[in-house]
Amino acid sequence: MDKFMKEAIKEAKKGRDEGGLPIGAVLVKNGKIIGRGHNKRVQEDDPVLHAEIDCFRNAGRLGSFKGTVLYSTLQPCYMCSGAAVQFGVKKVVVGESENYTGTEDFLESRGIQVVDLDLEECKRMMGDFVDSNPELWKEDTGDI
Amino acid sequence: MDKFMKEAIKEAKKGRDEGGLPIGAVLVKNGKIIGRGHNKRVQEDDPVLHAEIDCFRNAGRLGSFKGTVLYSTLQPCYMCSGAAVQFGVKKVVVGESENYTGTEDFLESRGIQVVDLDLEECKRMMGDFVDSNPELWKEDTGDI
Numbered sequence: 001m002d003k004f005m006k007e008a009i010k011e012a013k014k015g016r017d018e019g020g021l022p023i024g025a026v027l028v029k030n031g032k033i034i035g036r037g038h039n040k041r042v043q044e045d046d047p048v049l050h051a052e053i054d055c056f057r058n059a060g061r062l063g064s065f066k067g068t069v070l071y072s073t074l075q076p077c078y079m080c081s082g083a084a085v086q087f088g089v090k091k092v093v094v095g096e097s098e099n100y101t102g103t104e105d106f107l108e109s110r111g112i113q114v115v116d117l118d119l120e121e122c123k124r125m126m127g128d129f130v131d132s133n134p135e136l137w138k139e140d141t142g143d144i
Numbered sequence: 145m146d147k148f149m150k151e152a153i154k155e156a157k158k159g160r161d162e163g164g165l166p167i168g169a170v171l172v173k174n175g176k177i178i179g180r181g182h183n184k185r186v187q188e189d190d191p192v193l194h195a196e197i198d199c200f201r202n203a204g205r206l207g208s209f210k211g212t213v214l215y216s217t218l219q220p221c222y223m224c225s226g227a228a229v230q231f232g233v234k235k236v237v238v239g240e241s242e243n244y245t246g247t248e249d250f251l252e253s254r255g256i257q258v259v260d261l262d263l264e265e266c267k268r269m270m271g272d273f274v275d276s277n278p279e280l281w282k283e284d285t286g287d288i
Contacts, residue, residue, distance in 0.1 A: 041205065048192075048201050048227065057192050061185070063283060078254075082226020083192065106250075110222075139207055 004028050005095055005117060008071045011038040011051065012125060018043050021136065022125045025055040025072040027065070027089075034068070035059025042136065052080035056087065065089060073122045075100045076107075085110045095122030099130055148172050149239055149261060152215045155182040155195065156269060162187050165280065166269045169199040169216040171209070171233075178212070179203025186280065196224035200231065209233060217266045219244045220251075229254045239266030243274055 004026055011024025015038035027035035037054030041047060052072055059065070066088035070076075075097035076084065084092055084107065091113040097104065104114050130137045148170055155168025159182035171179035181198030185191060196216055203209070210232035214220075219241035220228065228236055228251065235257040241248070248258050274281045 045205050046201055047203070047205050047209075047231070048197050053192050053197075057190055059191070061189050061191050061283065065191075077226075078230040079223060079227035082221075082229075083223035085226075086222040087191070139205065 001119070002071075002093070002117065004033065004069075004071045005073070005093065005119070007033060007036060008051075008073050008095065009121065009125075011036055011055075012073045012122075015039050015043075015051070016125070016129065021051075022129050023051040023072070023074050025051040025070060027055050027059050028069045028071065029065075029067065034062070041139070047139075048079065050077060050080050052076050052083060056083055069093060071095075074126055075116070076103060078103055078106070081107050084112060091115065093117065095119045096126065098123050099126040145263070146215075146237070146261065148177065148213075148215045149217070149237065149263070151177060151180060152195075152217050152239065153265060153269075155180055155199075156217045156266075159183050159187075159195070160269070160273065165195075166273050167195040167216070167218050169195040169214060171199050171203050172213045172215065173206075173209075173211065178206070185283070191283075192223065194221060194224050196220050196227060200227055213237060215239075218270055219260070220247060222247055222250070225251050228256060235259065237261065239263045240270065242267050243270040 007026045008024040012022040016022035020042040021039040023039040035055045035058045039051045040049040069091045071093045073095040075094045081103040093115045151170045152168040156166040160166035164186040165183040167183040179199045179202045183195045184193040213235045215237045217239035219238045225247040237259045
């Protein structure tokens with residue numbers, strides 16, 4: 001498997017083990033991980049701490065994220081996709097887009113390449129969480 | 145002036161007085177402010193802490209932000225606009241869109257009403273900052 005997605009999955013598992021949502025992300029620049037994070041919405045009681053936001057945050061103030069590649073275990077929501085657009089990310093690689101979808105067109109319309117690895121491991125990890133915690137998940141998707 | 149925009153301007157001034165970017169936001173639900181914040185990117189060395197993100201964060205985990213109105217002293221960037229879309233905000237009221245623009249169509253295409261108050265006070269406050277700190281501002285716009 002893609003080595004960067006493997007790291008994003010590690011992050012997702014950290015989140016799950018903390019009692020939070022199993023979604024992880026890493027940000028890659030010139031072949032190196034410059035930021036990593038996972039969804040901490042439950043853990044920090046913070047509605048904006050999605051995995052990708054946590055990841056950008058941990059990457060810190062680089063000055064520029066232009067040309068970076070964002071790996072996420074799940075298709076990013078609109079906030080996180082908007083962050084990718086705003087920060088000049090050139091490519092978004094997702095583990096799956098079965099448990100969340102709908103932002104691909106937005107990303108592509110802003111010139112960001114989207115690659116869906118369609119990984120069983122990611123689908124199962126997220127699917128199990130959604131099945132066990134439907135209300136928590138609805139908070140993230142805004143469906144509540 | 146609109147009483148909620150007045151509060152967003154107060155937040156922006158707090159940010160400016162802390163040495164940060166003069167951008168403020170408040171989130172309103174049923175006529176009451178449920179969250180407020182200002183850009184803390186410089187103060188907390190955090191690339192995602194734009195005013196609107198700080199505002200959502202301070203509103204906390206409501207379960208739902210559906211039907212809220214977001215007031216911001218400046219037209220929100222893609223990350224913050226994406227957050228408004230994701231969280232089901234129904235209307236975005238901005239103090240100005242002269243110092244930043246471009247996300248109106250995205251918001252409107254997702255069914256969010258955008259109202260631009262085109263306020264001299266907001267334009268001057270932000271314009272003065274951009275003139276004095278062009279590099280800091282470029283970090284936020286992704287132009288660096």
